[in-house]
Amino acid sequence: MLKKIIKNIKNKNIKIVFPEGNEAKILEAASYLKTNNLAEPILIKSNSIESHKKFKEMVDQFYELRKHKGITKQETVETLKKSNYFATMLIKNGLAEGYVGGITYSTADTLRPALQIFKSxxxxxxxxxxxxxxxxxxxxxxxxxxxxxxxxxxxxxxxxxxxxxxxxxxxxxxxxxxxxxxxxxxxxxxxxxxxxxxxxxxxxxxxxxxxxxxxxxxxxxxxxxxxxxxxxxxxxxxxxxxxxxxxxxxxxxxxxxxxxxxxxxxxxxxxxxLERPVNDLSRGATVEDIIEVSLITAQQCLDRRNNEQ
Ligand SMILES: CC(C)(COP(=O)(O)OP(=O)(O)OC[C@H]1O[C@@H](n2cnc3c(N)ncnc32)[C@H](O)[C@@H]1OP(=O)(O)O)[C@@H](O)C(=O)NCCC(=O)NCCS
The missing domain is CATH 3.40.50.10750 (Isocitrate/Isopropylmalate dehydrogenase-like)
Known part of the structure; x- marks a missing residue:
């Protein structure tokens, strides 16, 4: 089943964001995907979020999205400094197409940003x-x-x-x-x-x-x-x-x-x-598990590209 997916997604430069870009297993999986032209990984390093050129713009966007829930501007900044929220906002802004995370985050913390930002x-x-x-x-x-x-x-x-x-x-x-x-x-x-x-x-x-x-x-x-x-x-x-x-x-x-x-x-x-492909990893995931979930995420991104045409 995965062989078929690999054939479909190869050389399609599908941008997948990994919010846990400091983790060794994620780095290994991302390197495999990149080397084999199976995806274009975007690795989020927690110390580089605030200096991203779109950070301020994303803070404003997220505040507009969530202010009806009573969030303040300062709370928005703190929220977007978290890599799960920041990575999800990259997708919202068209800078990534899919999300694979959860090696350190719980399922709830992986999904909540997506549920708040994209809806179903x-x-x-x-x-x-x-x-x-x-x-x-x-x-x-x-x-x-x-x-x-x-x-x-x-x-x-x-x-x-x-x-x-x-x-x-x-x-x-x-x-x-x-x-x-x-x-x-x-x-x-x-x-x-x-x-x-x-x-x-x-x-x-x-x-x-x-x-x-x-x-x-x-x-x-x-x-x-x-x-x-x-x-x-x-x-x-x-x-x-x-x-x-x-x-x-x-x-x-x-x-x-x-x-x-x-x-x-x-x-x-x-x-x-979900409106966009966001997938969760078990915290015990192996490098092989991460690669497989990334391949499936890439296929979901491709299906979405094809449906948009
Ligand atoms: C999905 C889940 C993570 C949401 O948790 P939560 O953030 O505590 O729940 P909330 O009710 O505050 O929901 C947050 C937002 O997501 C939305 N939401 C919750 N569940 C949803 C669903 N299944 N589909 C679509 N939207 C959903 C809510 O409407 C809410 O949106 P809003 O903030 O714009 O009003 C929760 O259902 C959960 O914890 N499930 C179990 C996860 C788990 O432990 N799984 C086992 C291990 S794999």
Missing amino acids: KKKTKVSSYMIMSKNEKVCFFSDIAININPSTDELVNIAIQTHDSVLDTWNIKPKIAMLSFSTNGSGGSSEFVAKVRKATEIIQYERPEIIIEGEMQFDAAFVKEIGIKKMPSSKIAGQANTFIFPNLDSGNIGYKMVQYLGNWKATGPIIQG
Whole structure:
């Protein structure tokens, strides 16, 4: 999958900003990207932010954007001295196209500037997915990083965004399982089951071309023999490749268990639904992880360039 991306993005000079430009792993990843003509890295060094030729202009812009929230000019200056905010403002000003950060910042600190400065596409909530792979198998898990307790409508949005990402970015036809502790009513009528079932019905009605079923347990979605038993009339039981979790607890815990107990590779989280490509790194990310997330970010930047034409 990444080979295809490398072919697409090579020699396209896609400018990716790295807010943590003092970190050794970031420097190594950026050097690889640059040497192989896979991106044009912009490394932010924390001691050079205030002397940037656009710093004052960006302070004014950010103040205008956020003054309705009660921020003062001095607080704006302090905010923009932080490399996560400054890097995001570079994108706002067209000086960078994508953002890769999070080796020192938490997910919340990586995403908050982007959520404040760009907003989301189509006024829907931003969410995330993780690419899980082992040998030739590839699955997508969502939401694993942002929405803590999504409502029914937010769950609908997460599933639709993930469907579109899997199809548009990866050219894979998603077969979506809406996960729960219950399969096809086995768990009774609790509000948790009802939320997942309702979200599934809304998508089946609004986007009939999407292959989606639920509520279902992970084993019914993933293991054919169990799927046939628990959901005999299902078209995707045992064959799902896209798994939507009912909340962030289950999604985040779930992907990490698959990663560490099952030895699957986890790539991401990839952020979806934002106006601009901004992606988060785990604080334990290796140089290889940083390169992979950068490649995916570059592809998102390219998709955006192509959509603008
Ligand atoms: C996304 C998140 C970071 C936002 O945190 P926050 O800054 O404390 O939350 P706020 O509610 O103050 O939101 C900040 C801004 O982002 C917007 N926002 C929050 N969540 C959003 C979403 N999912 N989509 C779009 N906008 C969102 C808010 O509307 C707000 O905008 P405003 O300041 O213009 O009014 C929060 O949902 C979070 O912490 N999620 C869990 C992150 C995590 O720990 N993940 C697990 C590890 S990977």
